[in-house]
Structures are given as structure tokens and as C-alpha cells.
Amino acid sequence: MKAFLKKHRFKIVFTLLAIIFIYVCFYMLWIHVPYATKQNEMTSIRNEICQEHHYQYKNVFYEYNSDQTYYILKVKKKKVKYVVYDEKLKYVESFDKKIISKNQIKASFNQKYQQNPQRIELGYENGMLVYVATYRQDNVLIYAYYSASNGEFIKAYKL
Numbered sequence: 098m099k100a101f102l103k104k105h106r107f108k109i110v111f112t113l114l115a116i117i118f119i120y121v122c123f124y125m126l127w128i129h130v131p132y133a134t135k136q137n138e139m140t141s142i143r144n145e146i147c148q149e150h151h152y153q154y155k156n157v158f159y160e161y162n163s164d165q166t167y168y169i170l171k172v173k174k175k176k177v178k179y180v181v182y183d184e185k186l187k188y189v190e191s192f193d194k195k196i197i198s199k200n201q202i203k204a205s206f207n208q209k210y211q212q213n214p215q216r217i218e219l220g221y222e223n224g225m226l227v228y229v230a231t232y233r234q235d236n237v238l239i240y241a242y243y244s245a246s247n248g249e250f251i252k253a254y255k256l
Contacts, residue, residue: 161220196245
């Protein structure tokens with residue numbers, strides 16, 4: 098066995114390095130590059146909206162996809178508010194009211210479904226700013242919509 102390893106050491110090392118190189122290339126081309134491209138696109142959209150309307154960005158930015166794509170930002174111009182823009186970066190609506198915390202939505206979802214949501218994010222549905230709570234496990238997928246202003250349950254889809 099030692100003689101075999103000594104004789105074919107270069108081939109074995111070269112093969113292992115080739116496999117690692119192929120794996121890294123696959124990861125870069127099919128996972129990292131598309132992710133980084135999407136993140137850069139979202140950053141440029143956010144910056145374009147803020148620069149065009151002279152907003153000060155306040156660390157909240159969501160892309161919400163329903164029948165259309167909406168961009169939701171927390172910004173400050175004269176006061177802190179949430180603004181919504183469509184996919185063509187045209188102003189849709191702003192919300193000056195304070196929105197409730199994600200913890201309240203989490204508690205409400207837990208009370209209704211006896212599960213903790215895996216993701217809670219802002220969305221724009223039926224002309225209102227909403228929280229979308231998502232739960233997914235095995236054969237169950239739940240999308241629950243709550244009003245962002247008062248936490249009232251709006252609707253849910255259970256698939």
C-alpha cells in the first residue's frame with residue numbers, strides 16, 4: 098500500500114485539488130455570484146430612491162413581491178416614516194404612523210397557530226403596510242398577514 102501511495106502521490110493530490118477547485122468554481126458561479134449581484138442591485142435601488150427624494154436611510158429596506166414588486170424603506174426627511182415604491186421606482190404611499198414590533202406579530206402568530214414564525218417581514222398588500230409571517234415545516238406552509246399599524250390579523254394562506 099505504501100508503495101502505491103508513493104508511486105501515485107502526485108496523481109492523488111492533483112485529483113483532490115481538482116475536485117476542490119471544481120467545487121469552489123461551482124459555488125462561486127451558481128451561488129455566490131447571483132447572490133452578490135442581487136444584493137448589489139437591491140443596494141443600488143435603495144440608494145437611487147434615497148438620493149432622488151433626499152431621504153436619510155434608516156436601516157430598513159424590504160423588497161416585497163406579490164402581483165407587483167414593492168420596495169419598502171424606513172427613511173427620514175423631516176420625520177421618520179415608511180415609504181413604498183413600485184418596481185418602476187414610482188412613489189406609491191408613505192406611512193407616518195409608528196408600526197408595531199415584530200415581537201407582537203410573533204406572539205399573535207404563536208397564539209393563533211401554536212408555532213413560532215420562521216420569518217417576519219414588511220409587505221404592502223391591498224394598499225396597506227402589513228407584516229407577513231411565514232411558517233414552513235414538512236407539508237405545512239402558512240402565510241399570515243397582520244396590519245403593521247395595529248397588529249390586527251388580516252388574512253392567512255395555509256398550503
